[in-house]
Amino acid sequence: PAAKLRPHLAPGEPEALPDTNPVDQIIAHRLWLGFFIDRFEVVRHNSVEQLLLLGRMLQGTTKRLWNFSHHPAATGTFFTFMLLGLKFCSCQSQGNLQNFRAGLQLLEDRIYRASLGWFSYEPEWYDTNNINFAQSEAQSVSLFVHYLSSGRLDSLQSDSKGRATENGNSLVGANDHPVWGQMDNYIVGREKRKQLLLMLCQHEVDRLEVWAQPLSKEGTSSRPKISPDKWIEYARTAFSVDPRIAFSLASRFPTNTHLKAEIAQLVQSHILDIRCIPEALPYFVTPKAVDENSVLLQQLPHWAACSITQALEFLTPVYKGHPRVMAYVLRVL
Structure with missing residues (x-):
């Protein structure tokens, strides 16, 4: 939307206005997504065939990150879909999906990267006459944050790690992933990506709540202060996933000198790649x-x-x- 309203502020050639209203399409997708969420809750315990079909749909949707809309009105729909993906990944503890653990872990990684990819663009707002729309958007992101921070997926990862030995014998390659290799290294990087995603989503919730109720006397809940070393770690993690996320991170926190200094060093050391x-x-x-x-x-x-x-x-x-x-x-x- 910003590139279309203010083309002089966006890189590249100006984009033509779409033939149809993208907000109508986003609302239609949200209704369709609600059907899939209801269907998932119905079949998650008794129909492995429908679960696998839903899993194929989730895999295909998250395979190419540029498929997702970055319209500000799509915030709630996007994170509702990501929440469905995380809930589906939590099914790897069920007996009927034990044999598909590696595929579920691959899907989980795609969901993390797609969720972080939402923050590779500068933050925007969607102005509408519906006073409840912005509040519902903030609530959708808040539900995603709550589920992500609940630790359910962490317990599943530790459970899969604990299965590396059986009957006292070490299974060669039992803890290796077909894509990432040693799962110990993946779990360390995964935790860093998760912490970065939690911080960004919490900031997005606060931003949307203020947009929805700018005169609210309650205010947003206070967040713990982030140390300079943690900001440096956030910058490195964001840059490793997608350098655009690091640049957007700096635009969200424009007064953070530690963050900008680290990003400047990363740019200079990876100048040929960006x-x-x-x-x-x-x-x-x-x-x-x-x-x-x-x-x-x-x-x-x-x-x-x-x-x-x-x-x-x-x-x-x-x-x-x-x-x-x-x-x-x-x-x-």
Whole structure:
């Protein structure tokens, strides 16, 4: 929506307006999703065939992350779907799905990555005359946070780890995953992704609740203070999943200097891998880099085009008309 309302603020070519209202499509998907949730609760204990069919649908939906809409009105529908996916993954403790544990763990990882992918875009709001819509969106994300923090999936992971030995004999490869290899390493990374996702979702809940009730006297619940080392860990975890998530993280917490400093270091150390991300430009195209004629500026001829407003910012006196920066600006304009 922001790219269509303010095309000068978005990188790339302006997008054409859709032929149909995307909000109507989102509401239709939400109704359809409600049917699947009801059906899942009916068949989860007595029909493995329908569970496997539902699992195939979940796998196919989360296979390609760009299939998901990032319209701000889709927040509640998106996280309701992710909640359904997590509940489905919790079925791996049931006897009728014991043989499909590896596939469920793969689906769980896709759900985590897809959920984090929601935060690879800058936060937006959806304005509507329905005063209950924003509140229901916040409630949907809150339900996802509650289930994610309940620890049900953790107990299942520890249970699967405990099955690596049987009758006193070690099973070779019993604790290995067909994709990630040693599950011990995966579980460590999974926990970091989970903590990052919890923090981002809690922030999203607070943001949506304030949007829904800006004059509420109750206010949002206080969150524990996050240490600088934890912010650095969040930045590294986000960057490892998708660098865009790290850049969006900085836009959500614009005054956090520890976070931005770590992201700047990550950009400089992975400069060749993120040429397609215009949001990385402010982290290495700086007045200091211009003064020092940094070698990082040699990457500008290969960089993706940024927004018009950001290109115009590079014309300001602090960049001193550096030839590489000016060539990039002319290419964008």
